Amino acid sequence: xxxxxxxxxxxxxxxxxxxxxxxxxxxxxxxxxxxxxxxxxxxxxxxxxxxxxxxxxxxxxxxxxxxxxxxxxxxxxxxxxxxxxxxxxxxxxxxxxxxxxxxxxxxxxxxxxxxxxxxxxxxxxxxxxxxxxxxxxxxxxxxxxxxxxxxxxxxxxxxxxxxxxxxxxxxxxxxxxxxxxxxxxxxxxxxxxxxxxxxxxxxxxxxxxxxxxxxxxxxxxxxxxxxxxxxxxxxxxxxxxxxxxxxxxxxxxxxxxxxxxxxxxxxxxxxxxxxxxxxxxxxxxxxxxxxxxxxxxxxxxxxxxxxxxxx
Numbered sequence: 001x002x003x004x005x006x007x008x009x010x011x012x013x014x015x016x017x018x019x020x021x022x023x024x025x026x027x028x029x030x031x032x033x034x035x036x037x038x039x040x041x042x043x044x045x046x047x048x049x050x051x052x053x054x055x056x057x058x059x060x061x062x063x064x065x066x067x068x069x070x071x072x073x074x075x076x077x078x079x080x081x082x083x084x085x086x087x088x089x090x091x092x093x094x095x096x097x098x099x100x101x102x103x104x105x106x107x108x109x110x111x112x113x114x115x116x117x118x119x120x121x122x123x124x125x126x127x128x129x130x131x132x133x134x135x136x137x138x139x140x141x142x143x144x145x146x147x148x149x150x151x152x153x154x155x156x157x158x159x160x161x162x163x164x165x166x167x168x169x170x171x172x173x174x175x176x177x178x179x180x181x182x183x184x185x186x187x188x189x190x191x192x193x194x195x196x197x198x199x200x201x202x203x204x205x206x207x208x209x210x211x212x213x214x215x216x217x218x219x220x221x222x223x224x225x226x227x228x229x230x231x232x233x234x235x236x237x238x239x240x241x242x243x244x245x246x247x248x249x250x251x252x253x254x255x256x257x258x259x260x261x262x263x264x265x266x267x268x269x270x271x272x273x274x275x276x277x278x279x280x281x282x283x284x285x286x287x288x289x290x291x292x293x294x295x296x297x298x299x300x301x302x303x304x305x306x307x308x309x310x311x
Contacts, residue, residue, distance in 0.1 A: 008296040008302040009264050009303035010263045012266075020085060024086065025083040025087070026089040026119065027069070027070060028073065029066055029089060029106075030092050033092075034097065036126065037123075038093075042166040043164065043166055047163055047165055048230040048233065049163065051227070051271070052227060060072060060073065066109035066110050070086075070088060089121070091121050095121055100128075103131060103134075107120075107135070115142075118135075119147040120146075122148065122149065122151070123150070123151055123167055124152065124171040125167040127175050127178065132184075147185040147186065148186055149218070150188055153165060153189060153191045154190070158196065159194055159197050163194065172188075176212040177212070187215065187265060189217075189220075190205055190217065192247060192251050199250060202254045203253060206257035207257060210257075210259035215263060217262055219268065220269025221247050222242075223280060224241075225275050225276045225277075234278070247268075247288070248292045251268075256302070264303070268280065269285065
């Protein structure tokens with residue numbers, strides 16, 4: 001473990017300050033997009049766990065323009081945290097699944113002198129070369145970083161089918177190659193405790209992310225939002241959630257097999273109580289994080305300990 005690092009894994013806030021020279025905060029942006037897994041292109045029901053907000057639980061209305069959302073959120077975050085640099089984060093649903101003209105307009109609308117990076121969340125099967133070429137121009141012209149966040153969730157092909165992702169691991173691998181070739185950073189989203197995955201799948205996920213050059217990772221547990229297929233399956237006993245202890249064990253296993261080059265943006269997520277029936281075993285996300293870190297420190301576990309070459 002890096003002696004300069006007080007935690008047993010690479011922390012995103014530390015990376016941001018080192019990379020940009022000061023504290024940087026994300027600004028959630030909500031644009032009127034959907035998902036090919038919801039509009040009938042691939043399916044109508046979406047992923048079995050996806051709620052009505054499409055993963056955006058802390059966002060403003062998409063009836064507000066991108067510039068308006070930037071102004072409101074930057075003022076609030078700037079005042080609360082004394083923040084001066086920002087990362088607009090296109091968060092909900094599939095933010096590259098739209099008309100190219102709209103995509104260009106939305107990206108351009110968030111560029112300001114205090115923006116150092118743009119983060120775009122999407123699916124592995126919804127990133128076009130046209131979008132990548134455009135983003136290369138944006139990066140060069142404005143001297144800002146671009147991060148594309150891909151929702152992978154699992155590397156197990158059978159699990160991807162069960163949760164109705166309607167994309168493949170191969171889609172992720174191919175898109176990661178194109179993202180890296182374009183010169184962008186990448187963040188991968190994973191659900192660590194999917195009950196259809198085994199521990200070997202968590203190990204394989206860590207190795208695949210490391211080998212493909214994912215710069216960041218976001219992990220969260222399988223929480224059950226209201227009005228989803230997962231809620232219906234859970235209520236009739238067709239889905240059994242893992243325990244909090246099992247989640248922590250899997251997260252540690254993941255981190256130990258993950259290259260130290262990968263920065264951990266999130267170890268545990270959260271969903272508002274009003275939108276879910278089960279979230280993080282009714283435990284605050286930070287308590288789970290603290291418990292995980294304590295266990296790693298007590299057992300001398302750390303990120304990359306089991307990664308080949310210990311990079």
